[in-house]
Amino acid sequence: MEYHHTSEMNGVVADYFSMCNESERNGLCREEKHSEDAADSNNLCHIEKAYSTILSELGEDVAREGLLRTPLRAAKAMQFLTKGYKETTQDILNDAIFDENHEEMVIVKDIDLFSLCEHHLVPFYGKAHIAYLPNKKVVGLSKLARIVEIYSRRLQVQERLTKQIASAISEALEPAGVAVVIEAAHMCMVMRGVQKMNASTVTSVMLGRFHDDPEVRKEFLALTMKK
């Protein structure tokens, strides 16, 4: 299965996925779902306890009204912010690839992106711009944004995130070229550490004709980087 490279999973143990996807029988999948839900709530419990510890170690009063349910809320928030681990490109793309005799550039830009820095567990947010040159196959436009969601809702490093998005599109569509540019502000640099308010990090990955042909790359950059 091309979509389950370990490198794509950010090192997550992919047992759950391989079990569910390799089994053809609905019965087995249903059982897996039950155990997945149980595992989920078990994990939620552990994360909640961990947040309780964090609050008290920071010197706060865990029993005050505003903080009473905070460990649970923070645990659920964290699970939401890392929900990308449970999603695969295959799930969202399977139906939305269409045969179309179109070979010109398709760009979806200004896709709002929110991720978590894996080094400090603090958000980074920004915009992603994606372009591809179809090779007889086009993809539903929202699917590009959904691919961004899958990979950004994880503990990430911006460089890897950009690459994963580009690789996923490349493998799914086999286009003549893919380009992904992400511009983001990292709260770990803004709120703490060096504390530079206006710094923004830009990473890009160019594959296929975007990599080989400077004119194509120039067209993409001109269309997306206009202020």
Added chain:
Amino acid sequence: MEHSKQTQYSSNEKKDTGDGGSVLNGHFDGMVKRPAGGTARAAAAPQAPGAESGSHRAATSVMESWKEERTRSVEDNEMSLPSLAAAYTTILRGLGEDPQRQGLLKTPWRAATAMQFFTKGYQEKIIDVLNDAIFDEDHDEMVIVKDIDMFSMCEHHLVPIFGRVHIGYLPNKRVLGLSKLARIVEIYSRRLQVQERLTKQIAVAITEALQPTGVGVVIEATHMCMVMRGVQKMNSKTVTSTMLGVFREDPKTRDEFLTLIRS
């Protein structure tokens, strides 16, 4: 805009007269680590506006609020670090990640230190920051410091809040070093906060320190808990304000302040 201001004043009124605990993030009631010797200074502290009508306990808690806020020390930080790091390791495992992979090896420590930085307001006291920078000056026109970048943590979801604070005050023979206004913002914002409470704490601290004729504080912020999750509204902003003294009573003063911070 006028309408919402009116309702805000009445709720401020209620908060001023009884619930001193709300100004303190609950610290006054709950904390074990507070250093001793706060009461002597509290006795010498000036009366805060609106506090005298509450109970004695509420009055002392409001008076003590700006004099004796520290609940954590640098040594506490060092001692808490291992358990904070262990908690973060549990969180990483609970999320399905592998804490042993290269990118995550030192993350629990980094995240713990980062979180301690984001709550460093608990380590700082207003009195340390302000003591030397109050000057006698015969100036009674409005002083405004605006566009102070502010970063806080939502106490409900432990996710960042960031925005800008605008502060204005009408001195009553005493002015404050300008950066001290920004430092007061830092002390109160680097905590687990609720935006309404943050705005109030800043205003009350300035009032207690300077006894000015009036203070106005406006905060506009973006809450990542609303942007990154939940209702997911990218462009939403929350605006809260606290107007004390002549800023509350005199609409012209208030208007002048609001116009100057918009320009």
